[in-house]
Amino acid sequence: MLAPKRLLTALAFFLMAGPAHAADEVVVYSSRIDELIKPVFDAYTEKTGVKIRFITDKEAPLMQRIKAEGENASADLLLTVDAGNLWQAEQMGILQPFTSKLIDANIPLQYRSSGHQWTGLSLRARTLAYSTERVKASDLSTYEALADKQWEGRLCLRTAKKVYNQSLTATLIEVHGAEKTEQILKGWVGNLSTDVFSDDIAVLEAINAGQCDVGIVNTYYYGRLHKQKPNLAVKLFWPNQGDRGVHVNLSGIGLTRYAPHPEAAKALVEWLTTPEAQRIFADVNQEFPANPAVAPSAEVASWGRFAPDTLPVEIAGKRQAEAIRLMDRAGWN
């Protein structure tokens, strides 16, 4: 029993704290464009009453900010793209592991961190794009074959500085070893029709405009440009269907080490892996749901079915430093 005075003090404290619980809010640091994540967060708030505040920036400053905030963290979750970036966050020690039977059941093992520090939410393939005017699909086969003489002066690539290409290279190293991968990359660089581009849309535009005939892009960029330009003379091709499959990467989310609302944040991550959320998230982004029980949108499905590679995506992180060195040696700017 509390003495009356202490009871009053406790009551006053309770009243000062106000009716809103701290856990009615989740704070997300996100490197995804606002309009790509707002619909799914709004749906969650409508369903649960939990408010989601999100701050959008590029992944590097967001990760630095989480690191700098340390125990005074304001972010509960880091949402970003590419396993290479999520792996970096893991290495920086800014995430904490958590396990969930629901997430384990919803998201395949290869799309999660083996240390339980993050999970994939949506998938994208980094695949070939080709000119429907100057290339036949039967001319194409594998990523490796883009190093052949046949493509001399016909290839467009994005810069090696982009993590997407580093992750693709990391998987090549995993499969072929460093020496053979360097040869492949040298072949690609030797076949370039022009300087590397700063983004995937520019690669697709260059193919469409006749500046080159084939390139390597993430699928959702094709989706975005195709929506703007339905007469785009460019198609996607799924390489390596006779061997290891198409390189697949993801967007994903991790719980920060000092998350102020960890339980609410975990509940949000769990919900994000459910069919209800997966459908909204993947459709808005023109990505593939990471939960295999959910079908892609009609638009995404229209690009055709393919066999994805089966490597755990965290290979992209583990071999990232090696990939960057090798790309540099091969002259890929």
Ligand code: FE
């Ligand atoms: Fe992107």
